[in-house]
Amino acid sequence: MLYHRAYKYRIYPNREQERLIHRTFGCSRFVFNHFLTQWNEKYAATGKGLTYNSCATVLPILKKQFEWLREVDSIALQSAVRHVSDAFERFRSKQNHAPRYKSRKHPVQSYTTRCTNGNIEVNGNRLKLPKLGVIRFSNSRPVEGRILSATVRRNPAGKYFVSIVCEVEMKPLSEVSGDIGIDLGLKTYAVCTDGRSIENPGVYRKHERRLAWWQRRMTRRKRGGTNWHKAKRKVARIHEKIACRRGDFLHKVTTMLIRENQTISIETLRVTNMLKNPKLAKSISDAAWSEFTRLLTYKSEWYGRTLKFAPAFASTSQVCHVCGENHPVVKDLAVRQWACPSCHTIHDRDENAAYNIKQAAISK
Template sequence: MLIHQAYKYRIYPKPEQQQLIRRMFGCCRFVFNYFLETWNQSYAKTGKGLSYHDCATQLPLLKAQYDWLKEVDSIALQSTARHVADSFERFFNKQNQAPRFKSRKHPIQSYTTKFTNGNIAIEGSRLKLPKLGWMRFANSRKLEGRIMSATVRQNASGKFFVSLICEVEKNPLPQVDAHIGIDLGLKEYAVCSNGERYANPRFYRQHEKTLAFWQRRMARRTPGGSNWKKAKQHVARIHERIANKRNNFLHQLTTKLIRENQTISIEHLRVASMIQNPKLSKSIADASWGEWVRQLTYKARWYGRILRIADPFEPTSQRCHVCGMIHPEVKNLAVRQWTCIACGTLHDRDENAAHNIAQAAVLPPLTKR
């Protein structure tokens, strides 16, 4: 199966290359805001917006009007025009909110360029990008497949990264005779029906005091000053460290589950509703269940595994998985162990829920089609 896979690397551009990258950020931001304003004006007058073809035909006229647009990668400007059209298409399909104007004050800046005529290449620890030439990068992972595009990004901590989108052939993993149900939680991150348990690392809690210290220092300094910028960068680095640790944990856990099991059953979590709980919202956000489900979903599709989803209204914690009797008193989260009055089985709350998830889960609608 051919899929599009992203390979993210850290790049180390020279000072003159950094200056050119920031110039491309500004030019792409200008083009995006220009076509977004033009789109809004066209929609207000005629009731119709602009297609990508309309934006692409106006781009040469825009470059003739502003000579500094000719100094940057032309393909990146074309990609920006396409992003405007794509963002409105997703908006009308109710996939996201209406696109907004980009700001130079946003902590994350990026632009995307396409592969053509060998303008993107890798040689050992060197990477070639359009208009930038060769630069050093951290070749931490072997690149596979055919390069299609590259996105250059500067994050809030000031580091530069590139994401290379490649067309890769994925083969299914060898089939195994294993089916598990997984119950996600906060006390323990995941409890499986086969008895395996994975502790909740709570990465945000590990750095919470250090983060609060630097946030207080930033709040006491004059906004926009050099010391304020230093403190802001410290805060960004702490957030980046938390995100990297969490992402690494999620990838290791989901990859292990995909490799060892043929069928995986999980519960449909309404995270947006659960995070409204003021006592648990910080812990739920730290657990990042939505990202865990997203990674498990696309890895199951890549490697030929079956992912089943249990209904959110299924009483998985209250039902005895041995005899099927429901015990409403188990709704209390403080009850961690209980004995079924019908069959006398002693249950661990999370492990019993994992067994019920394995029994009640079904294939999602998209998988059935």
Template sequence: MLQHKAFKFRIYPKLEQIVLLRKTLGCSRFVFNHFLAKWKESVQAAGKGLSYNACAAQLPALKQEFSWLKEVDSIALQSAVRNLADGFQRFSKKQNDAPRFKSRKHPVLSYTTRYTGGNIKVSANQLQLPRLGWVPFAKSREIEGRILSATVRLAPSGKWFVALVCETDIHPLPKTNRILGIDRGIKHLAVPSEGPVLINPRYTLRYERMLAKWQRTMARRVPGGSNWHKAKRNVARIYEKMRNSRLDVIHKQTTMWIRENQTICIEDLRITKMMKNRHLAKHIADAAWGEMSRQLHYKAKWYGRTIKEAPAFAPTSQTCHICGSKQAEVKDLSVREWTCQVCQTVHDRDRNAAQNIKKMAL
């Protein structure tokens, strides 16, 4: 079955290529902000916004007015207009907030170009991008399928990345009868109903002292100065290291679960509301429950698996999965092991919750 799959690589542009990349980022941002202002004016005057076609039709005249827009990839400018139209379309469906003006001080800057007429090519460890020519990149894996688009991103750490979206044929995995329930937590990242527990690496705590050191250094330096920017990049690199380490653990584990099980049952957690607990917010963010759920859903779609969710407020930890009786005292998070007063079964809190999630989701 044909699916869209992204392949992310780090690129190593030369100095003149970096200048052109930064120009493209600035021009894309300018076009986005220009048409966002036009869109808001249209809403105030006529009560409705513009369309993508209406904005794209004005793009040639804008290039004539500002000749420096002709120096960069034209498809990147069209993509900026398309992103604006998509943002307002999602806003009308109440899927996100209204688009806002972009700033060059935003920590993540990116632009998207589309494949047309062979303008994006890969040869060994070289990648051809529109207007840039051939750029060396770290080819950590083979690119599969037909290239559709490329998104170039400047990370806060100063590194350049490209994400190639390809249309590739992904074959479903052989069917199996195994069903797995997963209880996500903080002490353990995930406890399945069967199999080994996934230990929480707690990368935030691991790099906390190093992060605090560079944040103090950045606070002592003059904002905007060269030394301040150096400290800021070091802070960003530590955050990047934490994020990459966390994603590596979750990717490996979710892939293993998808390969071994036909149906995976998880709990429908209200993560945004749980983050309001100031005592647990940092640990919940470090556990990345939402990212784990996201990966399970798209990998299940790719490989022919099923994801089922237990209700958000189901008493999974307090209910005995053997006899179904409920023990109210188990609501206390400090109780890690308890004995059912009805059937006298000794339960591990998280393993019992995983069994109940499996039952309730099915």
């Protein structure tokens, strides 16, 4: 089947290309905010918003009114109009809040352009982008399929990246006999029914003291000054390192599970509610269980695997997976091992939960 797949690379623009990228950021932000204002005014007056076509027909007039809009990629400006329309569509369907204005002070800036007539091409370690021309980038893996669009982004650390979206033919992996249940945790990240335990890397905890040190330095410096910006970039780079190491761990674990198992059963976790616990919120955020589930979901769809979910409120830790006896004492998180009073089986808390998750997901 055909799927949309994104390839992210770091790009190294020269000074002229960097200035043009910044101008495109500003012009796209201006167009977005302009049509967002018109959309809000029309909605306040009539109770109905605008449409993408009505905004797109006004864009050429806007470019005649502001000559500097012609200096950047025209498709990027059209994409900004499309983003306004999509944001209101999601708002009407109650997927998110009402769209907000974009700020030039936001640490992440981006714009999107579409591939038309071969204006986006990859040749070795050179990438051709509209208006920017040929730009050097880190070609860490080959681009596959038909190129659809490219998003240029500057992250808070001041680095530039491009995400190329392609239409790719994904072939399912050959079938295997593996069938496991997974219990996610904090001390041990995942315990599987095949006896495997995956340790939690605790990425944020390893960088927490250094991050706090630089955050204090940034707070003590005059906001907006040169030294303040230096400390801000340092904080952003530490956050970037944490995110990259966490993402690398999650991708490696999920890919390994997908390759070795045909059916994977996991628990439906309500992470938003769990984050309300002040004692565990930081560790739960560091574990990134929602991202783990998201990666497993699309990878299982790509490679022909089956992902099953156990009910959110299924009793997995307290019930003996051998005889089904309920043991309420296991509610205490300090109890890591316990013996079933009925069948006298000695259980490891997490391993028993993994078996129960597997049974609950299959019988769902």
